[in-house]
Amino acid sequence: MSQPKLSIPEMHAYMAEVFPELGPRLEVLEIAPYRLLARMATIPADLRPGGTVSGPTLFALADCAYYMATLAMIGREALTVTTGAAIDFMRKPAPGWLRAEARVLKLGRALSVGDVLVFSEGVEGPVARASLTYSIPPAPSSRSSSASQNSARS
Amino acid sequence: MSQPKLSIPEMHAYMAEVFPELGPRLEVLEIAPYRLLARMATIPADLRPGGTVSGPTLFALADCAYYMATLAMIGREALTVTTGAAIDFMRKPAPGWLRAEARVLKLGRALSVGDVLVFSEGVEGPVARASLTYSIPPAPSSRSSSASQNSARS
Amino acid sequence: MSQPKLSIPEMHAYMAEVFPELGPRLEVLEIAPYRLLARMATIPADLRPGGTVSGPTLFALADCAYYMATLAMIGREALTVTTGAAIDFMRKPAPGWLRAEARVLKLGRALSVGDVLVFSEGVEGPVARASLTYSIPPAPSSRSSSASQNSARS
Amino acid sequence: MSQPKLSIPEMHAYMAEVFPELGPRLEVLEIAPYRLLARMATIPADLRPGGTVSGPTLFALADCAYYMATLAMIGREALTVTTGAAIDFMRKPAPGWLRAEARVLKLGRALSVGDVLVFSEGVEGPVARASLTYSIPPAPSSRSSSASQNSARS
Numbered sequence: 001m002s003q004p005k006l007s008i009p010e011m012h013a014y015m016a017e018v019f020p021e022l023g024p025r026l027e028v029l030e031i032a033p034y035r036l037l038a039r040m041a042t043i044p045a046d047l048r049p050g051g052t053v054s055g056p057t058l059f060a061l062a063d064c065a066y067y068m069a070t071l072a073m074i075g076r077e078a079l080t081v082t083t084g085a086a087i088d089f090m091r092k093p094a095p096g097w098l099r100a101e102a103r104v105l106k107l108g109r110a111l112s113v114g115d116v117l118v119f120s121e122g123v124e125g126p127v128a129r130a131s132l133t134y135s136i137p138p139a140p141s142s143r144s145s146s147a148s149q150n151s152a153r154s
Numbered sequence: 155m156s157q158p159k160l161s162i163p164e165m166h167a168y169m170a171e172v173f174p175e176l177g178p179r180l181e182v183l184e185i186a187p188y189r190l191l192a193r194m195a196t197i198p199a200d201l202r203p204g205g206t207v208s209g210p211t212l213f214a215l216a217d218c219a220y221y222m223a224t225l226a227m228i229g230r231e232a233l234t235v236t237t238g239a240a241i242d243f244m245r246k247p248a249p250g251w252l253r254a255e256a257r258v259l260k261l262g263r264a265l266s267v268g269d270v271l272v273f274s275e276g277v278e279g280p281v282a283r284a285s286l287t288y289s290i291p292p293a294p295s296s297r298s299s300s301a302s303q304n305s306a307r308s
Numbered sequence: 309m310s311q312p313k314l315s316i317p318e319m320h321a322y323m324a325e326v327f328p329e330l331g332p333r334l335e336v337l338e339i340a341p342y343r344l345l346a347r348m349a350t351i352p353a354d355l356r357p358g359g360t361v362s363g364p365t366l367f368a369l370a371d372c373a374y375y376m377a378t379l380a381m382i383g384r385e386a387l388t389v390t391t392g393a394a395i396d397f398m399r400k401p402a403p404g405w406l407r408a409e410a411r412v413l414k415l416g417r418a419l420s421v422g423d424v425l426v427f428s429e430g431v432e433g434p435v436a437r438a439s440l441t442y443s444i445p446p447a448p449s450s451r452s453s454s455a456s457q458n459s460a461r462s
Numbered sequence: 463m464s465q466p467k468l469s470i471p472e473m474h475a476y477m478a479e480v481f482p483e484l485g486p487r488l489e490v491l492e493i494a495p496y497r498l499l500a501r502m503a504t505i506p507a508d509l510r511p512g513g514t515v516s517g518p519t520l521f522a523l524a525d526c527a528y529y530m531a532t533l534a535m536i537g538r539e540a541l542t543v544t545t546g547a548a549i550d551f552m553r554k555p556a557p558g559w560l561r562a563e564a565r566v567l568k569l570g571r572a573l574s575v576g577d578v579l580v581f582s583e584g585v586e587g588p589v590a591r592a593s594l595t596y597s598i599p600p601a602p603s604s605r606s607s608s609a610s611q612n613s614a615r616s
Contacts, residue, residue, distance in 0.1 A: 021199045022210075045175045049232040055217050055239070056176075060210035078203035083573075084595060085209070086240040086394030086548050088439060090414040090421050105425075105434055106398040110572075111545075113398050115423070115437065117413075126413055129423065131396060131439060133546060237419075238441060240394050240548030242593060244568040244575050259579075259588055260552040264418075265391075267552050269577070269591065271567075280567055283577065285550060285593060287392060329507045330518075353483045357540040363525050363547070364484075368518035386511040393517070394548040 004031045004072040011068055018078045022064055034104040034114075036069035042095045053093040053120070053127075062087065062116040062130035065100035070112040070134050073104060079137045080112070087130040093120035098127075110136055158185045158226040165222055172232045176218055188258040188268075190223035196249045207247040207274070207281075216241065216270040216284035219254035224266040224288050227258060233291045234266070241284040247274035252281075264290055310415075312339045312380040319376055326386045330372055342412040342422075344377035350403045361401040361428070361435075370395065370424040370438035373408035378420040378442050381412060387445045388420070395438040401428035406435075418444055466493045467537040473530055480540045484526055496566040496576075498531035504557045515555040515582070515589075524549065524578040524592035527562035532574040532596050535566060541599045542574070549592040555582035560589075572598055 006014070008028045015023030030037040038061075046057040063082055070080060099121070104114040111133055118128040160168070162182045169177030184191040192215075200211040217236055224234060253275075258268040265287060272282040314322070316336045323331030338345040346369075354365040371390055378388060407429070412422040419441060426436040468476070470490045477485030492499040500523075508519040525544055532542060561583070566576040573595060580590040 018203045048235075049172045052235070054214075055236040056210055056214035059213045059239075060208075063209050081202070081206070082209040082243055084240075084242045084546055085213075086238075086439060088238045088413075088421050088441065089236055105396075105437055113396050113437070115439075129413055129421070129439060131394060131423075131437060133396065238392055240593060242567075242575050242595065259550075259591055267550050267591070269593075283567055283575070283593060285548060285577075285591060287550065326511045356543070357480045360543070362522075363544040364518055364522035367521045367525075367547075368516075371517050389510070389514070390517040390551055392548075392550045393521075394546075396546045397544055 002073060003033060005075040006031065006072050011072065014071070014076055015068065019064070022060060026061070026064055026068070028068060031072045034069070034073065034107070036065060036072055036102045037099070038065045038068065038102075039097050039099045041097055047095060051095060053095065053098065055087075055089055058089065058093065058098070058118055058128045059085070059087055059130065061098055061100050062102075062118055062128065063132065065102040065116050066114060066130070066132040067134065069102035069104050069114065070107070070136070073107055074112075074136060077136060080134050082132060083111075083135045084133040085130055087128060089128050091120070091123055091125055091127045093118075093127040094122055097121040112136060156227060157187060159229040160185065160226050165226065168225070168230055169222065173218070176214060180215070180218055180222070182222065185226045188223070188227065188261070190219060190226055190256045191253070192219045192222065192256075193251050193253045195251055201249060205249065207249065207252065209241075209243055212243065212247065212252070212272055212282045213239070213241055213284065215252055215254050216256075216272055216282065217286065219256040219270050220268060220284070220286040221288065223256035223258050223268065224261070224290075227261055228266075228290060231290060234288050236286060237265075237289045238287040239284055241282060243282050245274070245277055245279055245281045247272075247281040248276055251275040266290060310381060311341060313383040314339065314380050319380065322379070322384055323376065327372070330368060334369070334372055334376070336376065339380045342377070342381065342415070344373060344380055344410045345407070346373045346376065346410075347405050347407045349405055355403060359403065361403065361406065363395075363397055366397065366401065366406070366426055366436045367393070367395055367438065369406055369408050370410075370426055370436065371440065373410040373424050374422060374438070374440040375442065377410035377412050377422065378415070378444070381415055382420075382444060385444060388442050390440060391419075391443045392441040393438055395436060397436050399428070399431055399433055399435045401426075401435040402430055405429040420444060464535060465495060466534040468493065468534050473534065476533070476538055477530065481526070484522060488523070488526055488530070490530065493534045496531070496535065496569070498527060498534055498564045499561070500527045500530065500564075501559050501561045503559055509557060513557065515557065515560065517549075517551055520551065520555065520560070520580055520590045521547070521549055521592065523560055523562050524564075524580055524590065525594065527564040527578050528576060528592070528594040529596065531564035531566050531576065532569070532598075535569055536574075536598060539598060542596050544594060545573075545597045546595040547592055549590060551590050553582070553585055553587055553589045555580075555589040556584055559583040574598060
């Protein structure tokens with residue numbers, strides 16, 4: 001089993017650089033092989049009528065957590081992009097801390113496929129479940145070392 | 155076939171009230187039975203590394219467009235919430251205008267199910283396709299007239 | 309936490325009755341609260357060109373495993389139906405035994421939401437991942453104790 | 463806009479060869495650029511308790527219709543495989559004829575992404591809606607003209 005290539009501080013620094021909007025809101029709590037745990041505090045703009053957290057906010061959290069879980073394994077690849085996602089909203093989240101548990105189920109040369117459970121502080125059971133597919137760009141010529149990485153992943 | 159219950163100006167006024175963050179960014183272009191067309195201009199916070207529009211931005215647009223397409227048919231129901239969504243990101247959108255075409259495929263008493271195509275100005279073919287399911291809350295006692303509406307919809 | 313209402317032999321007997329086609333092909337290995345493990349051997353009709361297992365076969369296995377995981381918790385409810393599903397096919401399964409691990413993430417009065425991982429004997433990592441939503445029908449008159457719960461839903 | 467590469471009789475012959483189980487059950491009614499219309503009659507094995515058509519049957523129909531819509535545009539490529547799908551079951555189909563309308567929204571070198579609406583004879587409105595992603599295999603050596611295209615992908 002491969003080991004993560006980024007530490008928590010390295011991930012925080014990278015996200016602040018490439019995602020200046022959402023990145024700094026997410027605090028990575030744990031990075032393990034093919035798993036990542038993060039949390040985020042809601043802000044007023046995240047809320048919907050009735051005081052619940054909006055669907056796009058939960059989607060953005062799941063998407064970002066899965067992006068980080070993939071980056072943790074492959075290294076900095078800012079151009080990695082979501083190609084597809086399915087999300088179920090199961091319980092009403094409360095304003096406050098949201099926790100995302102991401103797991104990578106398949107990491108190929110071109111695709112990363114996995115899922116994320118989102119929990120809300122004080123709510124029993126997950127509030128959302130997302131499955132995500134990310135496309136990993138072909139290595140540009142400047143990443144000469146990537147051939148060996150890719151053969152190890154295949 | 156039922157007729158829409160909200161006009162474009164009524165929809166704009168309602169969205170500004172219930173979605174002060176995203177609502178005012180969406181301009182409704184057309185409301186027809188079970189169909190709604192809207193557009194939104196991207197802002198810097200919507201962009202990702204490489205200059206493309208982020209997945210959560212496209213998701214938020216699709217989600218909001220479908221919400222409005224449902225509301226147009228059932229009337230103001232702010233508590234209507236997304237229960238599930240699946241989205242495919244197919245082409246790289248460009249900063250600028252995004253257009254969303256929402257169609258309601260099933261409108262039952264408890265659920266609204268349909269899909270949205272998202273287009274980006276200057277890009278041929280849709281940049282994203284989303285299917286969405288919204289849960290429509292049971293009528294509270296204060297909406298005494300809703301019983302007949304519901305029987306008509308079933 | 310609730311306990312399962314059906315044992316493995318009860319589940320086998322029930323599936324043979326309500327799903328005479330697929331039911332007898334699935335062998336339930338374990339029933340636990342909100343979890344069910346089952347396996348199925350592929351037959352020639354399940355295979356696609358190239359010798360792999362067809363997508364619809366994997367979908368049918370995931371769907372049936374999740375149906376049983378829900379029934380195990382709520383009891384015999386043959387009319388429970390799938391309302392939505394999303395599935396990712398991640399690795400090429402081999403002919404032979406397929407194993408499905410179903411978990412129920414939310415069991416409400418009207419909906420059961422969860423996911424299933426499918427494994428293929430001799431393949432490392434899951435070959436497919438499905439998320440499923442099942443609609444649970446309102447109780448018929450014979451379940452008099454739940455009538456009041458259900459009237460709130462209508 | 464590209465033209466289809468397969469006629470209806472060619473499609474029927476090819477499906478009978480590569481999908482001996484499901485292929486002969488589907489009758490292609492129309493092939494147009496990026497669109498295909500097909501129908502299938504249900505058989506007893508497709509039905510569920512209560513007389514409705516099973517989810518896996520609807521999934522298999524949607525999957526097969528989309529496969530044919532893709533093949534119609536790219537030519538015979540039996541190894542083209544589904545990588546992901548999301549399906550919503552919206553209305554109760556009746557035993558009898560099911561009709562599938564497939565449209566290809568994006569046809570790239572490596573992926574085909576689109577959706578399918580399924581209708582049931584005598585039921586107003588679609589009974590199911592599916593979005594599908596198919597992976598198109600790299601060209602074998604016999605397709606020498608596309609080798610250079612594909613080397614860019616590896």
